[in-house]
Amino acid sequence: MLSLDEIVGLLKASGEPTRLRLLALLAEGDLSVKDLTAILHQSQPRISRHLKLLYESGLVERLPEGAWVYYCLTRDEAKGDLIAAALRHLDRQDAMILRDRDRLKQIKQANAQQATDYFRQNAEHWDELRLMHVPESAVEQAILDALGDIEIDQLLDLGTGTGSILSLLADRCRGGLGLDSNRSMLAVARARLDGPDHGHLHVQQGDLLDLATLDRKFDFITIHQVLHYLDDPSAALQEASRVLQPGGRILVVDFAPHDHEFLRKDHAHRRLGFSHDVMRRWMHDAGFEVALARDLQAQGLDGEMAADPLTVTIWLAEKAEGPASEGTASEGA
Template identity: 25%
Template sequence: MSVLSSPLQIPLKEPLLSFCKATADTLRLDILRVLSQESFGVLELCHIFETPQSGMSHHLKILANAGLVTARREGNSIFYRRALIGADDPLSAVMESLFETVDQLPMSTDVLGRTQEVHSERSARSQEFFARNVDRLKQNQDLIADYSHYSGCLSDLLSNENLDSEASVLEVGPGACYLLDNLAEQFTQVVAIDNSRAMLEKARSTLSRKHAGRVEFIHTNIEALSRPARLFDLIVLNMVLHHIPSPAGFFSQAARLLNPEGLLLIADLCPHDQDWAREICGDLWLGFEPTDLDHWASEAGFSKGQNAFLGLKNGFQVQVRLFHLTTTHSPLLNKERTYD
């Protein structure tokens, strides 16, 4: 641990006092633990910790004033996450030490259970939307990002990796099957999973005859997908991450299913403020900061590969990101310990 070689200056004392105040409370430490790889709204945190909204808002304000959490507006909702540590922050060393220590704290089975309830509620909303809108989904999603506008970029990034035609490929949430169709033409072993039975059956009816024997369709989500005997060489998400209840957690699940040095290819939206996308397209998240994807990927054992950013005429921006798995396991999988 490094030691300051000179006395604290006055400008540093106030942030340090705020830091000490914020961390001198068990519930606030538990909040920081839960926000390690997640974003939650105030009401979701109230449910997780069984705390009244007024009390939770008070704790979040103290943590925010200390620079330990940040808030992001998602349409009409505000979500909180743990702050990223800036290299020029005078308290960066102590913040890093705090977060590392907090991440070693066990989470009670009750808190873990209620956190999963929040994820399940998010997932249920998403599944309900797709069940109601299976026949209108392509038309609705084209209002945001027509696949043809960025398909060439996806193809170029994949082509540059020179994957063998017998590589094992997983697509999560194939949707209208445009990308799945392309994958099945390039690779002989493709698996498509979806937690919406209606969407999966639509995908099956669209492609099963054309690519008989090349594509296996499984009704599940990535968390429940069993680790296959042959791990995947490539996992692909095309405009799916913003439908996933826990985007950060997805990266550790992908790492669990990939071969060492496997690839993760993601096409999704950059942050936007078009709240109508929730109702029209069933989006849980209004895009992602590229730095968030980088951080979540790094925490799960990935390194950044090639990427591209494409601005669309309607104002949305698409990010196409490629990540390489650099370790044989995800650090996140080893962090969750519980106590009774």
């Protein structure tokens, strides 16, 4: 519940055209200051000033990532309900709102195209590029350790890339499907999985943010080094939850927070890693309970500790049988 003064303060904070437009855009997913500046066609200082007021009022939250900051709507239930009520009555056909949504769509398409172009150019050398981040052999062993004696009936690998995870878990599942939007990547994956031991594994083109076309449920889902390419990683977890059986498990592998800005420019990364707190919150919102969170620190090619290491984190979570509830996560080192 909110007090009278709190509600008055929230209404004052949101009761301005630019700030209401910002709240409407953030209802579509996390966005950076750069994104919001481009959409609203206003100066960066002006947008930052409005976001500061929304943040101080508790209507939005900040997600710092290196030199960038992403913003999202508050996770506070009472404040979130107040925002939702206001936006529910906002005319979505209003000319300004339509223009904002159109620019948002253009930015997301441009970001997706950048990632697609990058994947196409690097598909054949994808596994070599991953050596810059962390030894893949160490990640694969950590994945197998995390799985333990878990038996997999139907595996879904989202953003399968070159099919490395399907190949790794080939003898651990009865059937496996890899989904990727990039045909160049799928061509490499098909070549990798062309053999008698992989007859139960298949790949197909698809969008991990739209799994409505899948005709079956899965009991295990993997998302390996994919979320940092997405504008809204939490949306991928929500969509994965839709096709995961109750009691099924999801395994996410991605970077811990870092400051390597060159990965945005040169390697199409949209997010500079994810903290344990952020991932747990997203998992919880998607109906998962985190069971394991393990950090793997990168090493140099000579086996020595890298000077400025990228850390890879493995999260293993289970889909709740009922309504989403707070997980009782345990962390490994």
